[in-house]
Amino acid sequence: MTEQLVDSYDAVGFDLDGVVYRGPYAVPGAPQVLAELRRQAIKVGFVTNNAQRPPQTVADHLESLGIACRVEDVVTSAQATARLMADQLPAQAEVLIVGSPALADEIALVGLRPAFQRSPQTAAIVIGYDPEQRWANFNEAAYAVQAGARYFACNNDQTRPTEFGVAVGMGGMLAAMTRALPGLEPTMGGKPARALLDQTALRFDAQRMVFVGDRLDTDVEGAVRAEMDSLFVFSGSHGKADLAQAGPLWRPTWIGADLAALLAPPRRVRLESDQALCGAARARLTPSGLALESVPADREGQLDALWAVLQLLWVEADAGRPRPVAAVLDRLDLVP
Ligand SMILES: [Mg+2]
Helix, strand or coil: CCCCHHHHCCEEEEECECCCEECCEECCCHHHHHHHHHHCCCEEEEEECCCCCCHHHHHHHHHHCCCCCCHHHEEEHHHHHHHHHHHHCCCCCEEEEECCHHHHHHHHHCCCEEECCCCCCEEEEEECCCCCCCHHHHHHHHHHHHCCCEEEECCCCCEEEECCEEEECHHHHHHHHHHHCCCCCCEECCCCCCHHHHHHHHHCCCCCEEEEECCHHHHHHHHHHCCCEEEEECCCCCCHHHHHHCCHHHCCCEEECCHHHHHCCCCCCEECCCEEEECCEEEEECCCCEEECCCCCCHHHHHHHHHHHHHHHHHHHHCCCCCCCHHHHHHCCCCC
């Protein structure tokens, strides 16, 4: 049997938007790939930084796209943050919720006491994405923190993709808090903090998990921080130019066009002194930069070429020798 990338793992964690679905539609082939992973008895978990939607809503959404999903297959940043808070606060501590009812439910499930009003007993505050929140609620959170309450947040995503364009993410509201109270940083449960992926691995009793994502600043960094391998896919937010800029925290273990790469042979690079080989592609250092021997005509070949280019580029960047690559990346026109 042909070797598959996933053969080295017993569990796969998936980011959702840009990986499993894009807005209202499944990424083409995603339901089939997920069904095949389960047929091979590989554990599958769906991981979301969105703290607004309850796990059951996420599971129902996936089911509506033709992807089998039980509620326990979903791990949210609200769950991860609640678990983190339970580990750091006394049992039954009162927590001021600046977020959705789903977040309050998770806080109650871990044995803390959710409240929607600040009180002298407020031991901590937690902020989670919820577009219904009023400005006054952030003021209440700020007062509580100044009075000594611990400060937690579910995620720091700067933006949220929508059908109309980019929307203001959770990170914007956290930035407003930091502007008001300089030096104040929340303890974070969601990606890129490691709690969410750590808890995913724990939930699925995974010995070796690979995490699949479309963003370098949340998905790949989250995996790196959780000391987990990652597969970066091109079906969502980031692309080749972002990879070319990536420092060590943003470099995935693998790249693939989409999640079907899990079932394909792993893309391996052979690095030699001044060149990198991947599949039939060869990238080499030149006196002024970096060049490709030839440009493959198909997308998988171009991904091989990109992977070879990136490995050389990253070695050079880490050695303090940045190389211009924009012209080389432009030639790989089948890769976003
Ligand atoms: Mg995503």
